[in-house]
Amino acid sequence: MAEKDYIQGATGPWEIVIGMEVHAQVSSKSKLFSGADTTFGAEPNHQVSLVDAAMPGMLPVINAYCVEQAVRTGLGLKAQINLHSVFDRKNYFYADLPQGYQISQYLQPIVGKGELLLDMPDGSTRTIGITRLHLEQDAGKSLHDQSPRESFIDLNRSGVALMEIVSEPDMRNSEEAGLYLKKLRTIVRYLGTCDGNMDEGSMRADVNVSVRKPGGPLGTRCEIKNVNSVRFVQQAIEYEARRQIEILEDGGKIDQETRLFDTGKGVTRSMRSKEEAHDYRYFPDPDLLPLEFEQSWVDGIKAALPELPDEKKARFIEKLGLSPYDAAVLVAEKESADFYEKVAKGRDGKLAANWVITEYFGLLNKSGQSMEEFVITAEKLGGLIDLISDNTISNRLAKDVFALMVETGKDAATIVEEKGMKQVTDTGAIEKVIDEVMAANQDKVAEYRSGKDKLFGFFVGQTMKASGGKANPAAVNELLKKKLAG
Amino acid sequence: MSLDKAAVAKIAKLARLKMEPDRQEPLASELNRILSFVEELQSVNTDNVPPMTSVTPMKLRQREDAVTDGGQPEAVLKNAPQRQGDFYTVPKVVE
Numbered sequence: 303m304a305e306k307d308y309i310q311g312a313t314g315p316w317e318i319v320i321g322m323e324v325h326a327q328v329s330s331k332s333k334l335f336s337g338a339d340t341t342f343g344a345e346p347n348h349q350v351s352l353v354d355a356a357m358p359g360m361l362p363v364i365n366a367y368c369v370e371q372a373v374r375t376g377l378g379l380k381a382q383i384n385l386h387s388v389f390d391r392k393n394y395f396y397a398d399l400p401q402g403y404q405i406s407q408y409l410q411p412i413v414g415k416g417e418l419l420l421d422m423p424d425g426s427t428r429t430i431g432i433t434r435l436h437l438e439q440d441a442g443k444s445l446h447d448q449s450p451r452e453s454f455i456d457l458n459r460s461g462v463a464l465m466e467i468v469s470e471p472d473m474r475n476s477e478e479a480g481l482y483l484k485k486l487r488t489i490v491r492y493l494g495t496c497d498g499n500m501d502e503g504s505m506r507a508d509v510n511v512s513v514r515k516p517g518g519p520l521g522t523r524c525e526i527k528n529v530n531s532v533r534f535v536q537q538a539i540e541y542e543a544r545r546q547i548e549i550l551e552d553g554g555k556i557d558q559e560t561r562l563f564d565t566g567k568g569v570t571r572s573m574r575s576k577e578e579a580h581d582y583r584y585f586p587d588p589d590l591l592p593l594e595f596e597q598s599w600v601d602g603i604k605a606a607l608p609e610l611p612d613e614k615k616a617r618f619i620e621k622l623g624l625s626p627y628d629a630a631v632l633v634a635e636k637e638s639a640d641f642y643e644k645v646a647k648g649r650d651g652k653l654a655a656n657w658v659i660t661e662y663f664g665l666l667n668k669s670g671q672s673m674e675e676f677v678i679t680a681e682k683l684g685g686l687i688d689l690i691s692d693n694t695i696s697n698r699l700a701k702d703v704f705a706l707m708v709e710t711g712k713d714a715a716t717i718v719e720e721k722g723m724k725q726v727t728d729t730g731a732i733e734k735v736i737d738e739v740m741a742a743n744q745d746k747v748a749e750y751r752s753g754k755d756k757l758f759g760f761f762v763g764q765t766m767k768a769s770g771g772k773a774n775p776a777a778v779n780e781l782l783k784k785k786l787a788g
Numbered sequence: 789m790s791l792d793k794a795a796v797a798k799i800a801k802l803a804r805l806k807m808e809p810d811r812q813e814p815l816a817s818e819l820n821r822i823l824s825f826v827e828e829l830q831s832v833n834t835d836n837v838p839p840m841t842s843v844t845p846m847k848l849r850q851r852e853d854a855v856t857d858g859g860q861p862e863a864v865l866k867n868a869p870q871r872q873g874d875f876y877t878v879p880k881v882v883e
Contacts, residue, residue, distance in 0.1 A: 330853050337856030346874045350864045351857035367853030395804045397878045402803075444881060448872070455876040457864070581802060591848040592841055 307475045308516060311547045317516045318543045319523075320479050321471035322535075323508040324486055325464045326375075326496040327440070328368045334439055334463035335362030335405065342502045346456040354461035356400035361589055368463040369593065371495040372412050372437050373603055375465055378489045378610055379432050381416025383600050387436075389590045393583045398442035398455050406466075408584045411436035412593060418469075418489070419612055420481045425626035430482055431470030440464050459503075465496065471510065471520070476536040483507055483532050484634070488611050492636050506530050511542045513550070521546070522556040526570055529563050538563040542570050614639055622651030631659055637673055638663075644680035649687050657687055661701060665708050677711045678704075686714035694718060695725050699771045727774045729781060732765070735773065736785055739764045750786055761786065791816050791823065 308315035333340060336351035353360040376383050388410040391403040413435035420428040442460040444453050467486065473479050487505060490496040497504050507530075512523035524546070526538045541563075546556050561570040609617075611633045618629040618639075632655065633639045646654035662683055666676050686704060689695045695703060695718055706717045718724055726732055739761060740747050750757040765778050793812040796819065800807040807815070861874045870877045 332853055332855050332857075337851070337854065338858035339855045345861070347861045347864050347876070348874065349858045350861070352864070353857075355864050363849060363851045365853050366850035369850065393802070395802065397881050445875070446881065448875075449877070449880075451880055452870070452872070452877040453879070453881045454872060455878060457876075581798075583802075586839075586841070591846060593848055 309513075309543060309547060312551050315516055316513045316543070316547050318474060318476075318539065319471050319512045319514060319520060320473035320475075320539060321510040321523075322469045322473070322479065322482060323510070324467045324469075324483065325440075325506045325508075326467060326486075326490055326498075327504040328371045328437075328463040328465060328495060329497050329504075330365055330367050330371070330463055332365060333461040334365055334368050334437065336461050338461065340462050344458055346454075347458065349458040350460065354400075354457055356402070362405060362587075364590070364593070365463060368437060369412070369595070370603065371463075371493075372435060372465055373595075373600060374493050374607065375467070375490060375495045376413030376416065376435050377600075377604050377607060378493050378495075379413070379416035379418055379435065379467070381432055381435065382414035384410065384412055384414055385595055385597060385600070386410065387412040387593045389437075389587045389593065390584045391587045392438075396441065396444075397453055398444045398457070398460070400442070400457065400460065404439050404441065405587055405590070406438035406584075407436035410592075418482065418485055420478060420485060421615070421626075421630035422481070423627070425630070427626075428478065430472045430478075433468040433470055435465055435467045438464050438466055471512075471523075476539040479509065479539055480532045480536045483535055485611075488634055488636075492608060492610055500530050500532075503530060507535055509535055509538060509542075511539055511546070512556070513543055513546045521550075522558050524556065524559055524561050524570070526561050526563050527573065534563055534565055537568055538570055541568060545570065611639075618642075618651070618655075622646060622655070624651060624655050628652075628655045628659060641673060641680050645684050645687065647684075649684060650691060653690065654684075654687055657683060661704055665704070669708070677708060682707060682713050689714050689718060693725055693727055693774060695723055696771070696773075696775055698775070699723055699725065702771075723772060725774050726769055726772050727777055729777060732769070732773050732777050732781055733785070735768050736761075736765055736778070736781055739768055740785065747786065751788060758782070758786070791819050 308317055310316075327340075328334070330340060332338060333351070333354060336353035338351040338354055339349040341349070351360075353362060373383055387407055389405050390408040392406045392408070393403040395402060411434045415434070416432035418430050418432055420430060422428055440459050440462040442455055442457040444455055446453050448454045469482065473482060483505075487498040487500075490505075491498045499505070506528050509526045509529055510523045511526065512521040514521045524542060526542060529535045529538055542561070549556060560573045562573050563570050614633045615626070615629040618624045618632060619626055624632070631638075632642045638658070642655065642658045645658055662678060665678070666673065669676055683704075686700055686707065689703075690697055690700050700714075703714050703717050703723060706712070706721075707714060710717070712720075743761075743764065746757055746760065750761070761782050762775075762778055765782065766773055766775070769778075793816055796812045796816045797807065797809075865871050865874065865876065868876050
């Protein structure tokens with residue numbers, strides 16, 4: 303681990319150790335063990351079956367689609383798929399858990415060890431181990447701010463299928479934790495197994511943080527529960543690591559506990575109410591037989607998986623000549639990758655990538671619109687790039703054309719035609735402009751010739767300006783060199 | 789395996805059962821009698837025997853992902869001791 307990742311304390315450097323448990327809601331129509339609807343935002347208790355409300359005698363029946371999505375996600379994480387897994391009861395008492403236990407998987411989860419690659423900003427990758435993925439039920443929702451003496455309970459979320467994805471404690475700073483969460487979100491969105499919508503709680507992270515002297519034994523960890531954005535995960539880690547270092551350097555010790563991140567104050571605080579709950583008394587759920595399926599079924603799912611971000615990135619680097627960084631930016635959202643591929647088809651891959659990443663994303667973000675709404679389609683951007691490739695316009699002038707395309711909705715060729723922006727490649731015409739520039743700046747010509755080569759840039763600028771930006775830069779360079787040499 | 793008074797008190801607390809201290813001792817001995825009855829099973833050697841999960845040769849039944857239930861808040865809330873609109877209400881749970 304690089305030194306830069308250490309936090310400097312009063313007694314020397316400290317290393318942060320981070321592991322994450324991410325709850326990803328399976329994008330199924332109905333719940334894991336009942337036929338009630340999962341759509342977000344319904345009236346309270348309107349999407350509740352008597353199974354979800356834990357009425358006596360109700361029995362769970364598993365949703366086949368949810369099983370398949372757990373397997374697909376496991377395959378996306380290059381993980382071991384367990385053909386035999388078991389559902390257990392995780393017992394705890396809480397007002398929004400009518401069963402008194404959560405149906406989860408404990409010793410025998412559906413998915414075992416896998417891995418996830420982080421795309422680091424310098425273009426390198428880093429492997430984070432996945433410990434396991436298991437299926438479990440979500441609990442209901444408690445509202446504590448509706449009345450001074452009561453909590454309100456809505457069971458619409460009760461029984462919704464979650465995939466709990468547990469990482470190894472392989473992350474060493476908040477940046478890696480943020481990248482991990484983003485990458486996991488990208489993978490489930492490519493697979494379509496979870497919509498990754500953090501605002502609606504479709505993805506939530508529990509973050510385990512501890513600190514230690516570099517290379518020393520692991521410290522006691524604290525678990526920060528239910529953090530629902532990449533930014534909050536990073537803030538929570540930064541705060542929590544410093545809190546723990548401060549306690550240790552003052553000679554104190556860390557209590558293993560559950561903490562909450564206060565998004566308003568940017569601090570974590572102890573959740574004493576959950577302390578007693580840590581004795582879950584797991585045992586196999588007698589209402590459910592083991593979950594079993596055939597390897598051939600898994601193989602069929604594997605064969606039908608879409609191209610995943612890591613493979614897409616590798617292909618963009620290898621076949622289209624992109625840098626690892628550019629490729630990682632483009633594959634982060636499937637929509638962007640698809641858009642880029644349309645633009646790059648039959649064109650220069652690198653030029654297309656530069657245009658999509660810098661110019662297109664730049665103006666798209668400025669517009670505040672979605673890719674679908676935005677006036678620039680892949681065909682239109684491709685048309686602009688064609689004009690650059692065949693030397694009709696220079697790359698620099700193309701930026702002006704692009705701005706006009708966004709403004710008017712017209713295509714590149716029409717704008718270039720209307721505005722007379724065609725690049726001048728005719729050497730005779732360029733030579734004429736150069737002659738004029740040299741005649742107007744005879745003193746500078748003399749200086750240049752007496753050894754001040756830095757002035758070359760000045761002449762290029764003047765020539766381009768005099769040509770209204772339309773002169774072909776390569777031709778200008780070449781002709782200028784010749785003429786200035788005398 | 790044997791339960792003492794403290795273990796009984798802890799289990800009661802985890803299940804949110806109210807229990808007077810003078811009930812702990814008798815309950816511990818009752819539970820211990822049940823446990824020792826079940827412990828007879830330990831005398832059978834089950835090394836290398838997979839856990840039996842069913843007495844019939846059955847596989848876990850699975851269902852299609854379709855919305856077939858819900859939309860019945862009145863039925864769901866029918867036995868609720870307290871409600872407010874379509875919410876259940878419970879004594880305040882302090883976070």
